Amino acid sequence: xxxxxxxxxxxxxxxxxxxxxxxxxxxxxxxxxxxxxxxxxxxxxxxxxxxxxxxxxxxxxxxxxxxxxxxxxxxxxxxxxxxxxxxxxxxxxxxxxxxxxxxxxxxxxxxxxxxxxxxxxxxxxxxxxxxxxxxxxxxxxxxxxxxxxxxxxxxxxxxxxxxxxxxxxxxxxxxxxxxxxxxxxxxxxxxxxxxxxxxxxxxxxxxxxxxxxxxxxxxxxxxxxxxxxxxxxxxxxxxxxxxxxxxxxxxxxxxxxxxxxxxxxxxxxxxxxxxxxxxxxxxxxxxxxxxxxxxxxxxxxxxxxxxxxxxxxxxxxxxxxxxxxxxxxxxxxxxxxxxxxxxxxxxxxxxxxxxxxxxxxxxxxxxxxxxxxxxxxxxxxxxxxxxxxxxxxxxxxxxxxxxxxxxxxxxxxxxxxxxxxxxxxxxxxxxxxxxxxxxxxxxxxxxxxxxxxxxxxxxxxxxxxxxxxxxxxxxxxxxxxxxxxxxxxxxxxxxxxxxxx
Numbered sequence: 237x238x239x240x241x242x243x244x245x246x247x248x249x250x251x252x253x254x255x256x257x258x259x260x261x262x263x264x265x266x267x268x269x270x271x272x273x274x275x276x277x278x279x280x281x282x283x284x285x286x287x288x289x290x291x292x293x294x295x296x297x298x299x300x301x302x303x304x305x306x307x308x309x310x311x312x313x314x315x316x317x318x319x320x321x322x323x324x325x326x327x328x329x330x331x332x333x334x335x336x337x338x339x340x341x342x343x344x345x346x347x348x349x350x351x352x353x354x355x356x357x358x359x360x361x362x363x364x365x366x367x368x369x370x371x372x373x374x375x376x377x378x379x380x381x382x383x384x385x386x387x388x389x390x391x392x393x394x395x396x397x398x399x400x401x402x403x404x405x406x407x408x409x410x411x412x413x414x415x416x417x418x419x420x421x422x423x424x425x426x427x428x429x430x431x432x433x434x435x436x437x438x439x440x441x442x443x444x445x446x447x448x449x450x451x452x453x454x455x456x457x458x459x460x461x462x463x464x465x466x467x468x469x470x471x472x473x474x475x476x477x478x479x480x481x482x483x484x485x486x487x488x489x490x491x492x493x494x495x496x497x498x499x500x501x502x503x504x505x506x507x508x509x510x511x512x513x514x515x516x517x518x519x520x521x522x523x524x525x526x527x528x529x530x531x532x533x534x535x536x537x538x539x540x541x542x543x544x545x546x547x548x549x550x551x552x553x554x555x556x557x558x559x560x561x562x563x564x565x566x567x568x569x570x571x572x573x574x575x576x577x578x579x580x581x582x583x584x585x586x587x588x589x590x591x592x593x594x595x596x597x598x599x600x601x602x603x604x605x606x607x608x609x610x611x612x613x614x615x616x617x618x619x620x621x622x623x624x625x626x627x628x629x630x631x632x633x634x635x636x637x638x639x640x641x642x643x644x645x646x647x648x649x650x651x652x653x654x655x656x657x658x659x660x661x662x663x664x665x666x667x668x669x670x671x672x673x674x675x676x677x678x679x680x681x682x683x684x685x686x687x688x689x690x691x692x693x694x695x696x697x698x699x700x701x702x703x704x705x706x707x708x709x710x711x712x713x714x715x716x717x718x719x720x721x722x723x724x725x726x727x728x729x730x731x732x733x734x735x736x737x
Contacts, residue, residue, distance in 0.1 A: 253424040253490070254465060255497050262501070263465045266493040268428055268458060269420035269473075272435060274445040275383060275413045275453040276319045282382045282412035283310030283352070290451050294405035302382075302410030304348025309539050316380060316412040317359070321545060321553045323414055323444040324360030324378050326560055331553075333544040334359040334379070336537040344404050345384040353381035353415075355534045359543060365418075365438075366562045367430045368582040374419035385409040386452075395512065408452075414444070420459065420470065425486040432456060432482060437561045437586075449480050456485055460492045462500070471496070472506040476513055476520055488513040492520050564590050572603030580607035589614060595624030601631040613645050618652050626651055630658035640721045642713070643667045670719055675712075678720070679728050682711045693729075694736045705729060 255264045278288050284301035300308040321331050337355040358379030365373050386408050391400030416435065422428050436454065439447040447454045456479040461471035476492060479485045496506045510523035559567075562576075568590045569576040584590045589610050596606045606627065614622070630651065634644040639662060650661045662668075683690045686708075693704040705726065712725045 252465075253426075253493070255462070255494060257497065257501050259501060264462045264493075264497045264500075265423060265465050266425075266489065267420050267461045267463060267470055267473075268422035268425075268489055270416075270418045270422065270428060270431060271457040271459065271475075272416045272418070272432070273383070273413050273455045273457075274323075274416065274435075274439055274447060275411050276316055277443060277445050278313060278315045278319065278412055280313060281410040282313055282316055282380070283410060286410065288411050289407075290448075290453070292407055294403075294407060297407040298409070303406060304346070310352065310537075312540060312543070313412060317543065317545065318553065319412075319442075319444045320359055320378070320380050320414050321550060322442045322557065323416075323439065324363065325550070325554055326438050326442050326444075326557060327360070327363040327365055327375050327378060327416070329360035329363030329375060329378055331359060331545055331550050332361055333357065333542060335542045336380075336540045337534045338537050339381075340533045341531075344402070345387050346409060347385075347406065351382060351384060352537055352540070354379035357542075359545075360414075365431065365434060367427060367434055368565065368577060369427070369430065370577045371421075371427060371430075373421045373427075373431055376417045376419050378414050378416045381413060381415055383408050383411040383413050420461075420473075425489045428458065428489055429482045429486050432485065433586075434561060441558050441560055449482075452480065455480060458485060458489055458492075460489055460496070461506070462493050462496045471500075472508050474506065474508065474520075475510045477510050477523060479513055484513055484515055487515075487518060488520060491518065495520065561585055568593055568607075571597045572607055574604065574607065578607070580611040584610045587615065587619075589619060592620060592622055592624055592627065596627040596631065599625045599628035601628030602635050605631045605635060609644075609648060613648050614652070616649075616652060621655075622652055623655065626655075626657050633658060633662070637721060637724075638662070639667055640719065642718045642722075667719065670716060670721065670724075672724070675716075675720055675724060676728055678715050679708075679712055679725065679732070682708060682715065683732065686711075690736075694733050 252265050256262070257264070275288070280286060281288055281302055284299050286297045286299050286302055289297060301310055324331055334354050335357045336352050338350040339353045339355070340350045342349050358377040360378035361376070363375035363378070365375060367373065385404050385406040387396070388403045388405070389396050389399035390403065391398070396402060418431065422431060436447040439445040439454070445453055449455070458476045458479060459473045460476060461473040463469065463471045474492060474496070476488045479488055492511065499506055511520040512523050514521055564585045565576045565581050568584055569578065569581050571594055572581070574581060584593050584607060587610070593606050593610050597603050609627075609631070630639070630644060630648060633639045634641065639647060643662070646665065647658050647661045647667070650656065651658060654661070689704055689707060693701055693708065696704065708729055709722060709725050712720050
């Protein structure tokens with residue numbers, strides 16, 4: 237099998253990861269829908285006053301309510317509803333009246349043998365999330381539920397089958413979370429990773445969650461299926477549970493897609509089931525047959541009333557939303573005169589340097605040069621403290637030819653370290669624009685020293701000429717100690733080549 241990635245800025249249908257069978261020649265595409273569980277950043281649990289705190293000693297943050305002891309009754313945490321609505325509105329969902337339901341199952345991670353969730357009437361429905369590459373992924377629902385306890389299976393593979401014994405910590409049982417169910421609009425592992433990156437940025441911006449995958453406050457289940465390219469029918473999906481890093485997410489999706497294609501190409505069926513990712517082995521392993529909704533015997537939670545946020549409350553949530561990543565990219569792109577999907581725009585927002593870039597552009601700095609420096613030269617500590625006016629001045633000096641690109645980079649490094657103005661640093665370093673006649677003399681001398689290379693540069697094919705252009709530019713930069721302007725060097729070389737032809 238050979239995999240071919242074709243990431244573009246087209247809508248969903250243009251972004252595909254395909255697997256081509258060497259046997260039949262058929263080409264398959266993956267279809268992925270992600271379910272993301274994010275614990276909410278509240279002080280206490282969903283239905284009781286126990287601390288919502290990671291890292292406490294096992295079974296210390298528990299009480300009769302979250303342990304489900306007889307006679308205990310749940311009381312809904314208002315801050316949970318606030319954060320859930322904030323996240324839902326950030327995902328362009330509609331907030332609707334909702335009810336809580338009991339999801340019944342027999343497993344030791346919930347001592348009461350059911351989990352309180354939202355089933356057929358969730359609080360947030362029908363939204364979307366826009367990825368940096370322009371792809372829009374639909375959001376089916378984002379509902380509230382309580383988290384489960386944590387099982388630890390000792391011995392064997394670390395899974396329940398073959399374990400010597402199991403331990404359970406109920407500190408996490410009852411912690412509030414929102415489950416975000418994405419539609420099956422993802423067609424590439426890199427899109428899946430970008431989706432989680434973007435969602436995590438939204439969670440942090442809204443304050444809904446700390447989104448720490450390493451602590452389990454953000455966990456991802458990936459529903460993966462494959463189908464022949466051109467086939468509109470979805471294949472049988474398998475759900476890969478509890479992926480806790482972007483690297484694991486991408487690897488698991490690709491492996492599972494290949495596994496399913498191999499099965500189908502050999503005439504076998506894909507069985508709907510949950511699977512677990514084995515990071516060390518680089519493969520998914522079977523879990524259990526996938527339950528259907530009826531297996532959980534959902535019914536309305538009798539101890540909780542329906543949840544009906546008022547229009548005024550929803551409006552207040554909307555008014556308090558921060559500027560979100562997609563809007564920040566759009567603002568910066570408009571100011572710089574570029575497309576919001578350009579890598580430099582995406583990187584600037586990811587590094588929280590878009591405010592600096594906007595201020596520098598507003599102070600007269602060329603938008604594209606500002607973004608180039610943000611992307612390539614400002615991935616350093618203290619960059620956010622750079623004076624925007626000084627940054628704009630540096631870019632203006634570079635565009636005017638007073639500094640070469642190499643010199644501008646060196647000056648920028650000193651600006652971050654010292655806070656000095658760029659003209660002062662340039663003077664201290666002795667950076668001056670090289671006289672054209674002086675530059676031409678240096679280039680003519682280098683041409684004379686390299687007659688064979690120059691002859692090939694003038695008469696060779698484009699590939700060879702490109703390599704030799706780098707050869708000559710490198711020699712000029714060495715001779716001028718980096719003070720020559722690369723654009724000017726290339727212009728002189730081309731003029732000399734034209735004259736020689």
